[in-house]
Amino acid sequence: MPLQSAQSLLFSQSRPEVPPGLSGRVVAAIEFEAIRRLRFRLRVASTCSFLSIILFFVNLTLVGEGFLTSDFWLLTALLFSDLSLVLTHLEAFLFSLAETFPAASASLLLLPVFLSIVALLFRSRYAGADRLLQPLQLNPIH
Amino acid sequence: MAKPDSNYTEDTVLIEAYRSGNEAAFKQLLDKHIGSVYAFVFQLLRDRTVAEDIVQETFIKAWRHLDRYDTARPFRTWLFAIAKNAAYDWLKKKRSLPFSAFVDDTDGSVPFESIPDLEPLPDEFLMRADASTELAVVIAALPEKYRALIALVYQEGFSLHEAAEILQEPYNTVKSRHQRSILELRNRLKGASDRVDGA
Numbered sequence: 001m002p003l004q005s006a007q008s009l010l011f012s013q014s015r016p017e018v019p020p021g022l023s024g025r026v027v028a029a030i031e032f033e034a035i036r037r038l039r040f041r042l043r044v045a046s047t048c049s050f051l052s053i054i055l056f057f058v059n060l061t062l063v064g065e066g067f068l069t070s071d072f073w074l075l076t077a078l079l080f081s082d083l084s085l086v087l088t089h090l091e092a093f094l095f096s097l098a099e100t101f102p103a104a105s106a107s108l109l110l111l112p113v114f115l116s117i118v119a120l121l122f123r124s125r126y127a128g129a130d131r132l133l134q135p136l137q138l139n140p141i142h
Numbered sequence: 143m144a145k146p147d148s149n150y151t152e153d154t155v156l157i158e159a160y161r162s163g164n165e166a167a168f169k170q171l172l173d174k175h176i177g178s179v180y181a182f183v184f185q186l187l188r189d190r191t192v193a194e195d196i197v198q199e200t201f202i203k204a205w206r207h208l209d210r211y212d213t214a215r216p217f218r219t220w221l222f223a224i225a226k227n228a229a230y231d232w233l234k235k236k237r238s239l240p241f242s243a244f245v246d247d248t249d250g251s252v253p254f255e256s257i258p259d260l261e262p263l264p265d266e267f268l269m270r271a272d273a274s275t276e277l278a279v280v281i282a283a284l285p286e287k288y289r290a291l292i293a294l295v296y297q298e299g300f301s302l303h304e305a306a307e308i309l310q311e312p313y314n315t316v317k318s319r320h321q322r323s324i325l326e327l328r329n330r331l332k333g334a335s336d337r338v339d340g341a
Contacts, residue, residue: 010277010296015181022194023176026201027169033202 045122052115059108066105075100153217160208168208172201175218178298179225185293186229186286196232200225222298222308226290233286280330288323295320 067073075097078086086093153174159167179200184193203224204211211220281292294305306316 010292015177015297016184016190018177018180019190019194022180022197023173025194026172026176026198029198029202030168030205033206 041122045119048115048119048122052112052119055115056109056112059112063102063105063109066102070102071100072097072102150216150218154213157208157211157213157217168205171217175221176201178218179221181297182222182290182293183225183229185281185297186226186290187232188282192232196225196228199228203228216304219300219304219307222294222300223310226308226310229290230286276331277327280327283330284323284326287319288326291316291320291323292327 075093078093153171156167156171156174160171176197180193180197183196183200184190187193187196200221204221211217281289284292290309291305294300294308295302300308302317302320303313305320306313309316
């Protein structure tokens with residue numbers, strides 16, 4: 001018996017039939033997974049948006065308090081009380097202003113801004129993702 | 143790596159279409175490959191219900207990672223590698239076997255390299271009218287690693303290089319396993335023929 005016969009016998013082994021509906025079940029499972037992932041991502045985006053708003057107001061209060069109790073604010077007040085003195089020693093005044101600027105508390109304001117950017121990125125990335133919430137289109141492409 | 147053929151090109155076009163937002167393209171990929179993936183998984187697990195679950199898992203994983211899939215590689219090989227991993231994971235969980243049980247005990251060098259490829263099955267068996275049915279029964283009784291390889295090479299038409307890629311093992315290991323599986327098949331068929339003759 002030549003090799004061809006032996007191989008053709010191995011090749012001719014019948015394939016099991018694909019159970020009816022298996023393809024549909026796979027599509028349904030993928031749709032379910034797609035919706036689950038999309039909802040999760042949108043939930044993350046919403047949470048980020050919400051947290052950024054809360055944080056913004058909290059930080060605004062903290063930063064506001066920090067400003068009002070800082071030397072920076074006292075120096076700034078000089079602008080209104082004794083402008084001529086400020087103009088005379090303008091360079092020294094600007095240096096002092098820069099030195100006393102409460103940078104740490106001001107940077108706190110960046111956190112909600114960062115969160116807002118993350119949320120916006122999520123939103124924009126999945127802006128067209130509502131198509132995933134629709135059932136997969138079964139029309140073949142051409 | 144396999145040379146690009148029409149099948150490969152068609153898969154690539156469908157993947158690109160899916161990545162461009164055409165959901166229908168994935169359904170076409172699914173319809174195109176579900177039969178062969180199911181046949182392979184069933185050959186490996188011999189359980190229809192579990193095979194269905196593994197096929198489902200395979201396509202979900204493929205869908206999940208399709209964005210990162212490298213189209214320079216044949217999609218079918220990649221898909222079968224996912225199916226093989228899912229099936230082996232299931233077998234490992236089911237039997238609580240150490241991973242080494244699924245790995246060959248040799249590096250694929252000697253002595254199986256010397257087994258000739260000619261006449262892989264016994265002549266007397268090939269002459270029999272019920273050879274095909276008998277062969278299916280004997281293949282079903284082979285160890286998983288042999289069954290997987292026979293399914294990939296003879297049922298799905300993968301080359302040994304592609305089979306090695308799917309099984310994520312060195313080519314030489316797969317090559318010698320292929321020879322061993324044919325040898326094992328031959329011995330079992332010979333045993334079966336002897337029993338029939340003796341009866």
